[in-house]
Amino acid sequence: MRTEMARGKSRHVMARRPTIKDIARRAGVSESAVSFALNDRPGVSQDTRARIRRVAEELGWQPNSAARALSGERSGAVGLVLARPAQTLGVESFFLQLVSGIQEVLAADRVALLFQVVDGIDAECAVYRRWWAERRVDGVLVVDARTQDPRPELLALLGLPAVIIGGTASGGAGSAEGTGGEASSVWADDARAMAQVVDHLHGLGHRRITHIAGLPDLAHTARRIASLRADAKARGLDPEHVRSVVTDYSDTEGAAATRRVLAEPEPPTALVYDNDVMAVAGLAVAAELGIAVPGRISVVAWDDSALCRVPHPRLTALVRDTAGFGRLAAEELLAVLAGSPPRARESERPRLEPRESTAPPAAAY
Structure with a gap:
């Protein structure tokens, strides 16, 4: 005993x-x-x-992070908040790859990542206020820049260092459009990426193109929509036949949008999806309706993943190093915490990988 x-x-x-x-x-x-x-x-x-x-x-x-914070030292942690519908996060590979890249850099510097999912932008701002008051984090990584974004200005008022992932090359130090806050940003050239897609489809002979877009208030969604319109206009395409339909990024809404546009009197001959999940859902809808891909409809996915390479036909997709995007963001935040001034850094430009899901449109369709 x-x-x-x-x-x-x-x-x-x-x-x-x-x-x-x-x-x-x-x-x-x-x-x-x-x-x-x-x-x-x-x-x-x-x-x-x-x-x-x-x-x-x-x-x-x-070291005890709470004691370090009370003494004015760094907490040894940075924060990341996602204000997205929870159902869209479990199936989308983009954020998993992004976070893996972020974590790779932070772990090498022995910095922890504090992660939280919330149901909206107001709740996200509340988290930043609480983290600042409690000195929980030394800085934050901000995703999903909005067209009208209150977060950069709030973070500037709090004095909480930040890097905007998906910001722009313009607006001072890469702050989100329409805001007065100034923060570092890492960005991808969505406009040139969309131009690659339009070039590819137009070269194949497509004149009726529908973009199944993501959330309409996200800055990168707005950039892609604007680029599609500008590229279509430059090629003399009918704006009635080249358009964007917004969704919440989920497979459910992606499938519903696909079903609606394919039922129109003059359906598109090409569909461009804002993520891999919606593209695969659209492929399933086409199969259900007996619409051959690429025989009657061509399909392009944004952000290549295993989901794009598994189905038959394999999906033409925009390829980029998403984990590298995360590494760049984490490196920039560590530089800001070390005293670097705000700046905008461009990530590797996405490139289009043509596969079996795109081909010239059928003459009779």
Whole structure:
């Protein structure tokens, strides 16, 4: 009985977080020396500093983020909030790849990522206010820039460093359109990407093109819609036959939009989807309706993924390094936290990968 109690007590002691006192005892130095060594302050020799850090690593010691925040030091964490319908996140590979790239950079710098999903932009702003008040994060990564976006200005007022993922190259330091806030941004050239798609489809002979777009208040959706209109006009295409239909990015709305446009008296001969999930859903609708792809309708997906390469026919898609986009954003935020001024950085430009889902339109359709 005593043996079992002793074992239980030992296990309890081992589970306790190591403290500065434990490090001092093991290293044979004072607690103040440990504090100096772990906080990069003068007062101990290089040999002693190295010994203390070695002991701290052996014991698995980590700084207390709450105590560091109260003392005015960094929390060692950055935040990311997603204000998207929850049902659209579970099936879309873009955010998983983006976060993997972000985490790769942050982990190498021993910075934690605090992640939260909310139901709208107001709730997102409330999270930023709470994180700032509690000193939970040193900065934030902001996704889904809006056409009228309150977040850059709010973050500037709070003094919370930020990088806008999907901002623009214009607007000062890449702030979201229509805002007074100034923050660093990383951006992709959606306009030139859409131009590649239109070039490809127009070259094949398509004159009736429908863009199944995402959420209408997102800045990148607005850029893609505007680019489609401008490219169609430059080629003399009828604006009645080249248009965009907005959705919430989900497979459900993507399928519903596909069903509606294919039922029109003059249906499109090509469909361009704003993500891979909607493109695959559209492919399924076409099969259900007996509409051959690419025989009667061509299909293009934005942001290539395994979903685009699995179905038959494989989907023509815009390819980009989404994880690299995340790495660039994380690197920029770390640079801002180190004192770099706000700036806009362009990510690798998407390129179109033609596959079996696009072909010249059937003459009789």
